[in-house]
Amino acid sequence: MRKSMINNQKQEKMTFQNHFQKLKNALPEFRDKLLEELGISYRSFYRKLETNSFNLSEQKVIATIMDSDIQTLFPENSKISA
Numbered sequence: 006m007r008k009s010m011i012n013n014q015k016q017e018k019m020t021f022q023n024h025f026q027k028l029k030n031a032l033p034e035f036r037d038k039l040l041e042e043l044g045i046s047y048r049s050f051y052r053k054l055e056t057n058s059f060n061l062s063e064q065k066v067i068a069t070i071m072d073s074d075i076q077t078l079f080p081e082n083s084k085i086s087a
Contacts (some may be wrong), residue, residue: 021067021078022054042066057081 028035040050043063053059059067059079068075 018080019077020057020080021059021064021071022057024071024073024078025054039067039070042070 025032025035036047036050040047043050043066045053045063053063057079061075064075064079068078071078
């Protein structure tokens, strides 16, 4: 039971960066789609990914593409924008 509680806590704290890392098989296609939709370069994308500095409009695009919500993918930023 303790192990399932720990797993649930880890799942709740998954951010966009965590989800992105889990997409290794589809990574190039997915990344390229994000680059096109966001209108940013490869270098800018990875800089924003590393520093978690996507602005609100970029977060909305990412959440839409991932069929998720901003609060799940960017939990630390949702406190600021709420």
